[in-house]
Amino acid sequence: MSGSGASADVYVKYGGHGLRLNLDDEQIMIKDAVRDFAVNELPLLLEGCGEDPLAFSRTLVKTSAPLGMMGLRIAPEYGGTCKDILGYLIALEELARVCPSAALLVGAHNSLVCSAISAFGNERQKERHLPSLASGKNMGALAVSEPDVGSDIEGVSTTAVREGGGFVLNGSKRLITGAGLAGLLLVLARTSHENDTSSGNAHSLFIVDACAEGVSSGLPEKLLGMRYAAVGELFFDGVQAPSEDVLGPVGGGVNAVRSVFNEWRLAVASIALGIGEAALETALEYASSREQFGRPLLEFQGVSFKLADMRIALDSARLMIYNAALAEDDSEYGLAAAIAKLSASGTAVMCASHAVQIWGGCGCCEDFPPAGLYRDAKVTEIIGGTSEVLRSFIAGCMKK
Numbered sequence: 001m002s003g004s005g006a007s008a009d010v011y012v013k014y015g016g017h018g019l020r021l022n023l024d025d026e027q028i029m030i031k032d033a034v035r036d037f038a039v040n041e042l043p044l045l046l047e048g049c050g051e052d053p054l055a056f057s058r059t060l061v062k063t064s065a066p067l068g069m070m071g072l073r074i075a076p077e078y079g080g081t082c083k084d085i086l087g088y089l090i091a092l093e094e095l096a097r098v099c100p101s102a103a104l105l106v107g108a109h110n111s112l113v114c115s116a117i118s119a120f121g122n123e124r125q126k127e128r129h130l131p132s133l134a135s136g137k138n139m140g141a142l143a144v145s146e147p148d149v150g151s152d153i154e155g156v157s158t159t160a161v162r163e164g165g166g167f168v169l170n171g172s173k174r175l176i177t178g179a180g181l182a183g184l185l186l187v188l189a190r191t192s193h194e195n196d197t198s199s200g201n202a203h204s205l206f207i208v209d210a211c212a213e214g215v216s217s218g219l220p221e222k223l224l225g226m227r228y229a230a231v232g233e234l235f236f237d238g239v240q241a242p243s244e245d246v247l248g249p250v251g252g253g254v255n256a257v258r259s260v261f262n263e264w265r266l267a268v269a270s271i272a273l274g275i276g277e278a279a280l281e282t283a284l285e286y287a288s289s290r291e292q293f294g295r296p297l298l299e300f301q302g303v304s305f306k307l308a309d310m311r312i313a314l315d316s317a318r319l320m321i322y323n324a325a326l327a328e329d330d331s332e333y334g335l336a337a338a339i340a341k342l343s344a345s346g347t348a349v350m351c352a353s354h355a356v357q358i359w360g361g362c363g364c365c366e367d368f369p370p371a372g373l374y375r376d377a378k379v380t381e382i383i384g385g386t387s388e389v390l391r392s393f394i395a396g397c398m399k400k
């Protein structure tokens with residue numbers, strides 16, 4: 001995926017109405033290519049893999065990599081494919097419109113791992129890992145969450161104890177996207193073993209080979225939504241990690257994860273936007289074709305107002321996401337990304353709920369689109385920072 005620079009007079013209309021966005025040639029090309037892949041290839045992949053998340057995730061990496069999707073957040077000199085964050089976010093939205101699980105897998109690999117290595121890796125680490133991540137020969141996973149640790153990442157208790165020329169890792173991780181599939185793991189572990197962890201520099205990030213001795217994984221979780229993504233446990237039992245595999249400075253792990261989470265929140269926001277757009281599309285189609293009391297549902301005010309609310313909320317979320325993407329190098333990036341994610345995930349849940357309602361009884365059946373969208377949408381309010389944690393963060397920023 002590559003293209004030329006901005007073309008000032010190209011406007012893309014979203015939703016068949018008047019939201020005009022000035023996308024450049026490359027962004028439009030990515031949008032079209034990913035949409036084509038999502039619409040034509042993903043349903044076949046899902047069918048071929050049955051209900052097996054590991055099989056789907058593996059096949060997705062294999063088929064999307066040649067299109068450049070595994071290198072969307074890697075610079076071209078390391079084999080990457082995309083020059084800016086907006087093109088990447090557009091790609092995630094297009095994937096999510098058809099299969100949110102696919103968008104989650106591609107997003108986690110790119111934002112949580114490729115962006116982390118690009119931002120915090122030294123030249124040797126970038127040259128060693130980025131090309132294989134970009135080509136899809138290797139998939140990445142970021143392992144932060146643990147059985148007792150989620151929102152409060154400074155509570156991570158997996159340990160990395162100095163031994164010889166490196167560290168030895170012990171502990172377990174839970175709910176890791178790509179577990180059992182990813183060959184490269186970024187593992188957050190405690191390197192300071194003092195009681196006081198308030199300084200925020202008690203943890204470090206390690207690049208760990210998933211095939212290293214002492215690393216193992218559990219079975220994929222049976223998820224509420226995003227059911228086709230492999231998300232599961234990882235175990236570290238006396239794993240040797242040489243000092244050269246620390247990503248960024250020793251003690252800089254929490255800062256690195258927080259920084260990477262800004263982009264991850266925008267990625268999740270874009271996935272939520274895709275889910276919301278898909279919900280509106282299916283609700284509008286159904287409301288136009290289904291008749292009750294001798295009229296299409298669309299002609300009942302109670303139904304049409306729902307569709308209007310969906311359109312307005314989706315446009316608002318899209319503008320917040322694109323605005324945040326423009327702030328990528330700005331000190332307000334974290335705040336803009338948190339606002340966009342909170343807005344988009346709430347919008348996705350509202351839109352999916354309205355889609356279920358408009359489909360009525362069929363909306364409750366797994367065979368029709370609204371039920372899956374409803375389950376997928378809920379997940380976006382949890383991953384990348386829960387809605388409560390984001391509200392606290394946004395409120396905290398206003399106090400400064």
Ligand SMILES: Cc1cc2nc3c(=O)[nH]c(=O)nc-3n(C[C@H](O)[C@H](O)[C@H](O)COP(=O)(O)OP(=O)(O)OC[C@H]3O[C@@H](n4cnc5c(N)ncnc54)[C@H](O)[C@@H]3O)c2cc1C
Nearest residue numbers: 142143144145149150151175176177231382384386388389
């Ligand atoms: C599909 C999926 C994929 C995931 N992928 C990854 C991954 O790749 N890597 C990874 O490391 N993790 C991953 N996770 C884990 C995810 O990051 C956590 O689930 C999330 O951060 C929330 O943590 P928790 O589940 O432990 O909830 P908790 O932190 O225990 O929170 C439980 C509830 O308490 C609320 N709460 C917590 N603290 C506060 C507070 N200060 N103020 C108000 N309310 C609060 C929360 O909002 C929530 O409602 C994934 C999860 C899912 C579901």
